[in-house]
Amino acid sequence: MSDGGPTGRQRVEVDAAAHGVAVEVVSRPEADSLEAAADLLGLTPSDIVKSLVVKRHDGSFLFALVPGDRQISWSKLRAVVGVNKLSLPRPEIALEATGYxxxxxxxxxxxxxxxxxxxxxxxxxxxxxxxxxxxxxxxxDADALIAGYDATVADISD
Known part of the structure; x- marks a missing residue:
């Protein structure tokens, strides 16, 4: 970062430690698809979790963690969150909401x-x-991530 602040991966490492979550950050070549990323990491697409920023109608956000080989089920996620409108924000809004x-x-x-x-x-x-x-x-470890970030676990994908 040009402001001299921590890099994205440094933020990940510091925050994970603060939440008691062991994290291993590994370098990997750029991939042009989720399948290519999985191959590079020796994983299946379902082992890569997509972290999606979802916008609520009131302007607040949430994270939806979905296996790479699946998609968000909007109806299921709306039911779990207890709202009738959710959307994916534009990339610049997601960046502003998360710093990533x-x-x-x-x-x-x-x-x-x-x-x-x-x-x-x-x-x-x-x-x-x-x-x-x-x-x-x-x-x-997904269970440690769920516990460390007090995640709500539910069927939210198709």
């Missing part, structure tokens, strides 16, 4: 600690997710 660019987003180290909703399919897995910077992935 698309492709690097993670709830870990976000500039604002938005609520986290995790798809039930990640429970019990070691997963890779954004590490706050392009060219890096963060490996975490």
């Amino acid at each position: 660019e698309r492709g690097t987003i993670t709830p870990i180290g976000s500039t604002t600690a938005w609520p986290v909703y995790a798809d039930e399919r990640i429970v019990g897995l070691r997963v890779a997710l954004g590490a706050g910077e392009h060219g890096y992935s963060a490996f975490v």
